[in-house]
Amino acid sequence: MKMQYSSFEKGELFEKFVEDKLFKVTDYDLIHRTNSISQNETRYAEDTLKPDFKFRCKTTQQEFYVEAKFRSGFNAKDMIEVISYNQIERFKIIQKEENTPVYIAIGYGGVPDNPNYVSLIPLDELSYLELYDSYLRRFHIDKALVNSSQLNFSITPQESEERLKESINEQKARVEEDSVSRFKNKKFIVGFAIGLLLLSFFIFNVFKTPTEDTLKQKTTEYYSTIQSGNIDELENYINPYVNKWYSKSNVTFSEIKKQTQAYIKNHPESRVEIQWDTFKVTPLNDDYAVTYNMIYKLLKEDYGKDKIFHLKINAVWSNDLKLKSLYEEKI
Known part of the structure; x- marks a missing residue:
């Protein structure tokens, strides 16, 4: 008979698995570990907002964070919800301010202290909050001590x-x-x-950071900002004056902001799935022309069913990484 665990128990068991099996004391020093639920009930510690662990590799002396997530299986969309938007944004700030890499360890299937599969994903590679099995498999690791060579530490x-x-x-x-x-x-x-x-x-x-990778990151942040409803933050991604914006030409940012607010009000739930293998960057004088295909879903639109669109996106980013043009074609 399979033992039933609460969500808190699952989390604690998988954290122990990560600490004892993947980052053993023989090879990694433990610098930080967040409080457990019971400890926080007594007195909440602010560093609980950080990832679960901070380790130091004894071989390289590199410090890094690891956030542990266990999921029993896939949801109805055949995806695993890995992390919340607030967490990923918070971890990005920590990674930048502390200049310390953050990894997400995801165990799924089986039991939390011995999952069927484990993926170790660098935070910079986490483009979506929910992931398909095909993406998770790209980052599969053995359920054993992690070799430091598997941790592709970047140099700032x-x-x-x-x-x-x-x-x-x-x-x-x-x-x-x-x-x-x-x-x-x-x-x-x-x-x-x-x-x-x-x-x-x-x-x-x-x-140096390759231009293509920078634009991929900027594109991801742009869509995340829209889906989170942070309309005021769009000025970080859109030029004050835009040549082409979907079906309109010569549009100001204030007009785009109003249009976006109205659109989100009418379609509050949406999802973007960019097909990164189609992502192409072409230098254009001082700007960058970017094209990519994506699947765009309006969730629960018609009689509770999703509306799905297959699109090719054409964009122009300025050299200061703001959109100067954006329009789509149905494919």
């Missing part, structure tokens, strides 16, 4: 700049220590200059 632009400065300073120091005779060798001077230029170019290009 600030860190890359610091590393570049360190490398340049090291090069300068070596030059100063060399004898004057070396500098009489023109080949050495030319070689040193070229090497330093290549080093700067390499570090800059390795660690």
Whole structure:
């Protein structure tokens, strides 16, 4: 007979699984763990709003957060609700302010202390609040100790700049220590200059955020803002003056804001599923032309049934990452 657990018990059992099986004390130091439900009932701790764990890898000394989520199975839409909008936004702020990667560990199927499958998803890869099995499988890991090589820690632009400065300073120091005779060798001077230029170019290009990834993130945030109803935040994503907005031309942001408010009032529940394999970016003078296909759903529209549209989106983003044009084609 299968044991029945409350939602709180499921959460605590899976958290123990994550701590004891995936990030064992042999390889990871535990820096932080949020309070349990019973502890918060006595006195609520503010850091409960952080992800469940903060670990430090003993091999790399990299610190990172892990939020543990267990789900018994898929919902009626064959999806798993992974995280709430408020949580994902809060975790993004924490990741940015603390410069510390956040991962979501999702166990699903089976029992919470031994799920059938486990996925470990970097927060930056979490584009939707609900995920299909096909997406979860991309991040499957073994139900065993996580190797630090599986944690693809990114290096921030600030860190890359610091590393570049360190490398340049090291090069300068070596030059100063060399004898004057070396500098009489023109080949050495030319070689040193070229090497330093290549080093700067390499570090800059390795660690900078690719334009396509930046625009994917910006696109995701744009749709999340609309679906959350945060209309005032749209000014972070839309130019004050837009060339084309769906069927209209030469539209101001204030007009777009009013239209969006009216649209959400008439269609309060919607869902966007972008097909990221169709996402294409083309440089356009100082702007970026972006196209992608997506499935757009108006939930419970006709007699309680969803209305589904297959669309191709054509957008132009400015170099300061604001929409200058947006329209759709049915496919």
